Amino acid sequence: MxxxxxxxxxxxxxxxxxxxxxxxxxxxxxxxxxxxxxxxxxxxxxxxxxxxxxxxxxxxxxxxxxxxxxxxxxxxxxxxxxxxxxxxxxxxxxxxxxxxxxxxxxxxxxxxxxxxxxxxxxxxxxxxxxxxxxxxxxxxAEQGAEVARQVELFVKRNEGNPEVPAVLQSLQAVGSITDDDQLTLALRGLLPSYLADYWGREAEFKPFREHIRVNYISGRDxxxxxxxxxxxxxxxxxxxxxxxxxxxxxxxxxxxxxxxxxxxxxxxxxxxxxxxxxxxxxxxxxxxxxxxxxxxxxxxx
Structure with a gap:
């Protein structure tokens, strides 16, 4: 193209x-x-x-x-x-x-x-x-171990929040998705974990979450x-x-x-x-x- x-x-x-x-x-x-x-x-x-x-x-x-x-x-x-x-x-x-x-x-x-x-x-x-x-x-592996540690801290900071399991599900799924639309949905699903206080500022961040988009790029040569x-x-x-x-x-x-x-x-x-x-x-x-x-x-x- x-x-x-x-x-x-x-x-x-x-x-x-x-x-x-x-x-x-x-x-x-x-x-x-x-x-x-x-x-x-x-x-x-x-x-x-x-x-x-x-x-x-x-x-x-x-x-x-x-x-x-x-x-x-x-x-x-x-x-x-x-x-x-x-x-x-x-x-x-x-x-x-x-x-x-x-x-x-x-x-x-x-x-x-x-x-x-x-x-x-x-x-x-x-x-x-x-x-x-x-x-x-x-x-x-080195970066992956640090991500796992940070995800644990995210869960602890948001203990009891009923939306956390869905965020974790999106985090786990994102690495296996190759379809652009499904990948966009997964990115929007995991977005609260990317922000310091998504739920405390949800009215502010929700439009941003609904707008963000992604195309699948493999990371391979x-x-x-x-x-x-x-x-x-x-x-x-x-x-x-x-x-x-x-x-x-x-x-x-x-x-x-x-x-x-x-x-x-x-x-x-x-x-x-x-x-x-x-x-x-x-x-x-x-x-x-x-x-x-x-x-x-x-x-x-």
């Missing part, structure tokens, strides 16, 4: 498309200002719009990536396989070129954080700074092989300015991993959002966005 690169302007935003190895890459630009933030969402496969940061857009331009294989961006011939970090990094190259930017700030959330730390290590000359938001240095991640050595070699952010109650890529990343990257800054889980841009938007803006302002033009 591909179309010629182009852009379509609608009120308050611009939709851009670029070509990545014959596949259409769509991205959305909001805001104004000299600095540009390229925002890479998580999943992989979660639709880009959950990552909106309106207060940030008042001061800088934010280019939200509608990741390859997701939404209205194109799909690879090997879909749902083939979406490697190198492919996503190439897409970020094309987006930065299309924006006419010199150096950009790259913000990656969750799996997008894995992409961002890979990009910062392999293409430092293209970045003014990197923001690793709810990322981790590893995947696999085009040959069907898994892409394991152990970035400890890679992180220690990052030379660009870095801000590391995590929510204290994040069950997926939380405080433990943020502190380790912070210790690995020389001179990095660390922000722990004390009242957030995996979605600090939604749970503590003012503190989240203020910290990002301060980080951007601190870097030389």
């Amino acid at each position: 591909s179309r010629a690169p182009g852009r379509r302007v609608v009120p308050g935003m611009a939709i851009h498309t670029v070509d990545v190895n014959g596949v259409e890459q769509r991205y959305h630009v909001y805001g104004q200002g000299a600095a540009i933030v390229v925002a890479m969402p998580g999943g992989p496969g979660v639709f880009w719009d959950y990552l909106r940061m309106p207060a940030l857009e008042e001061h800088v331009r934010v280019a939200y990536v509608e990741a390859l294989g997701t939404g209205e961006s194109g799909r690879l011939p090997a879909h749902p396989d083939g979406y490697t970090r190198e492919l996503y990094a190439t897409a970020i190259d094309r987006i930065a070129d299309d924006l006419g930017a010199g150096k950009v700030f790259l913000l990656g959330h969750s799996y997008g954080g894995f992409v961002a730390q890979y990009y910062a290590a392999t293409r430092p000359q293209r970045l003014a700074g990197v923001i690793l938001y709810d990322s981790a240095p590893v995947t696999g 085009a040959g069907g092989h898994a892409e394991p991640i152990d970035d400890r050595e890679l992180l220690a070699g990052i030379t660009v300015p870095a801000l590391v952010i995590a929510g204290h109650y994040d069950i997926i890529c939380g405080e433990r991993w943020a502190r380790e990343i912070h210790e690995l990257i020389p001179g990095s800054r660390l922000l722990i959002l004390e009242h957030s889980g995996h979605l600090g841009n939604v749970e503590e938007p003012e503190r989240f966005q203020d910290s990002v803006l301060r980080f951007i302002a601190a870097q030389p033009r």
Whole structure:
């Protein structure tokens, strides 16, 4: 699936498309200002719009990536396989070129954080700074054990809540689902575990929960092989300015991993959002966005 690169302007935003190895890459630009933030969402496969940061857009331009294989961006011939970090990094190259930017700030959330730390290590000359938001240095058994520990804490914090069993059921099911619609339902089902206090703020978060969407991306390369991640050595070699952010109650890529990343990257800054889980841009938007803006302002033009 591909179309010629182009852009379509609608009120308050611009939709851009670029070509990545014959596949259409769509991205959305909001805001104004000299600095540009390229925002890479998580999943992989979660639709880009959950990552909106309106207060940030008042001061800088934010280019939200509608990741390859997701939404209205194109799909690879090997879909749902083939979406490697190198492919996503190439897409970020094309987006930065299309924006006419010199150096950009790259913000990656969750799996997008894995992409961002890979990009910062392999293409430092293209970045003014990197923001690793709810990322981790590893995947696999080590991360899985920490997720299990955090899920136990989530259950204890919500002891007696009759909705917890359904959330746990969605958490257990999500790894075996390959259908886009069923995966979206599972993501919505488990969402309370991703937030520090979903039920205390349900009126606020329920519309967000009902809107979030995901496409299935396998996490395997085009040959069907898994892409394991152990970035400890890679992180220690990052030379660009870095801000590391995590929510204290994040069950997926939380405080433990943020502190380790912070210790690995020389001179990095660390922000722990004390009242957030995996979605600090939604749970503590003012503190989240203020910290990002301060980080951007601190870097030389």
